[in-house]
Amino acid sequence: MAKRARKSTLPDSLPPLALSASQAAEYIGVGLTLWNELVADGIMPPAKQIRSRRLWDRRAVEQAFALLSESDIAARSDWDDVA
Numbered sequence: 001m002a003k004r005a006r007k008s009t010l011p012d013s014l015p016p017l018a019l020s021a022s023q024a025a026e027y028i029g030v031g032l033t034l035w036n037e038l039v040a041d042g043i044m045p046p047a048k049q050i051r052s053r054r055l056w057d058r059r060a061v062e063q064a065f066a067l068l069s070e071s072d073i074a075a076r077s078d079w080d081d082v083a
Contacts, residue, residue, distance in 0.1 A: 015058065016058060017057065017058060017059075018048070018055035018058065019056045019058050019061065020053075020054075020055065020056075021035060021036065021039075021047070021054065021056070022035075023056075024056040024058075024061050027058070027061060028044075028061065028065050043064065043068070044061065044064050044065075045057065045060040
């Protein structure tokens with residue numbers, strides 16, 4: 001049986017502080033496979049481990065994305081791997 005997504009109790013004006021891998025990938029507009037490669041390559045930040053959960057700080061993801069140079073992006077041929 002498929003897990004149902006939990007309904008958020010946070011107001012829409014308060015974005016989550018932490019993101020799952022799939023949420024982080026979607027947040028920057030790439031697929032999960034490319035997201036995992038970017039993390040492994042050190043281009044995106046590592047996850048924070050909270051017990052068995054791996055979560056990404058949304059602010060760190062935003063900062064890493066903002067710091068990407070055009071040459072970093074041009075060097076990747078698979079940026080169109082959109083989620």
